Amino acid sequence: MATKLTVEFAGKTYSLKSDEPPEVVGEVEKRIKKFLEDYEKLVEDYTLDEVLFAALANAILQQIEMESKMEEIVQKLKGWSYENRTL
Numbered sequence: 001m002a003t004k005l006t007v008e009f010a011g012k013t014y015s016l017k018s019d020e021p022p023e024v025v026g027e028v029e030k031r032i033k034k035f036l037e038d039y040e041k042l043v044e045d046y047t048l049d050e051v052l053f054a055a056l057a058n059a060i061l062q063q064i065e066m067e068s069k070m071e072e073i074v075q076k077l078k079g080w081s082y083e084n085r086t087l
Helices: 024-042 048-083
Strands: 003-009 014-019
Touching: 003 024, 014 024, 024 048
Parallel strands: none
Antiparallel strands: 003 014
16 A cells, blocks of 8 residues: 655645555655755745755765765674684
8 A cells, every 4th residue: 555745845745655664654754854844944045946956965965975884884894704703
């Protein structure tokens, strides 16, 4: 069963349907709303498209930073596992 995610931003309503479990969709919805709250004030000075593009760029930047940190952790774990090996 599809779960609906609905978010209002800058006077518009955006909706998506997802096959993810309702609790996952609820968490995504909560995080999107929090994320967009930070950008809501910019709508007065910029177009909605510009604000949404900035939000998307920021989200991708955060994803890249997380991927980099995860790779650092993986490398550390690999190093530790080789250091503790016995021959």
